[in-house]
Amino acid sequence: MGLRKILTDKDPALHKVCKPVTAFDNKLHKLLDDMAETLIDSGGVGLAAPQVGILRRVFLVDMGEDAPEIVEFINPEILETDGEQYGPEGCLSVPGKYGLVKRPYYAKVRAQDRDGEWFEAEGEELIGRCFCHEYDHLDGIVYTEVMDRFLTDEELNGD
Numbered sequence: 001m002g003l004r005k006i007l008t009d010k011d012p013a014l015h016k017v018c019k020p021v022t023a024f025d026n027k028l029h030k031l032l033d034d035m036a037e038t039l040i041d042s043g044g045v046g047l048a049a050p051q052v053g054i055l056r057r058v059f060l061v062d063m064g065e066d067a068p069e070i071v072e073f074i075n076p077e078i079l080e081t082d083g084e085q086y087g088p089e090g091c092l093s094v095p096g097k098y099g100l101v102k103r104p105y106y107a108k109v110r111a112q113d114r115d116g117e118w119f120e121a122e123g124e125e126l127i128g129r130c131f132c133h134e135y136d137h138l139d140g141i142v143y144t145e146v147m148d149r150f151l152t153d154e155e156l157n158g159d
C-alpha cells in the first residue's frame with residue numbers, strides 16, 4: 001500500500017482519454033489498493049486513475065454512509081441516468097474550489113471488479129453526481145469544463 005500523488009488539473013494527464021483495463025493482475029490490484037488509501041487519506045468521495053497519473057479506465061467511489069466503503073469501478077459504463085440536480089461540485093485535482101454543475105440526480109453504472117467480474121451499482125444525489133464526475137475524468141473532462149461558474153469566496157464562506 002502507498003499514497004499516490006494527486007495531480008492538479010494543470011497536468012496533461014487530466015485531459016486525456018483513458019484506455020480500457022485489459023489485465024486484472026497484481027499491478028492493477030496494487031494501483032487499486034494505493035488509490036483506496038489515497039482517497040481515504042484525502043477525505044474525498046471519488047478518485048479516478050488519471051488523477052494519479054495512470055491513463056486507464058478505473059475509478060473509486062466511497063459509497064459508505066457512516067464508515068468508508070470504497071467500491072472499485074473498472075471499465076465502467078453509465079447505463080442509465082434520471083432526473084437532474086444543480087449544485088456545487090469539487091474535485092481533488094482542483095483544490096480549494098467548488099463550481100456549480102448540472103448533473104443527473106440518479107445514475108446506474110456497470111463495471112468490472114478487480115477480478116474482471118461485471119457488476120452494477122446505482123446512486124442518487126451525491127453518489128449519482130460522483131459517478132458522472134468520475135466517469136468524465138476517464139474521458140479527460142474536468143468539472144471546470146462543464147460547470148457554469150466557480151462559487152465565489154462569499155458563497156464558500158456561507159454569507
Ligand code: NI
Pocket residue numbers: 090091092093133134137
Ligand atoms: Ni475529480
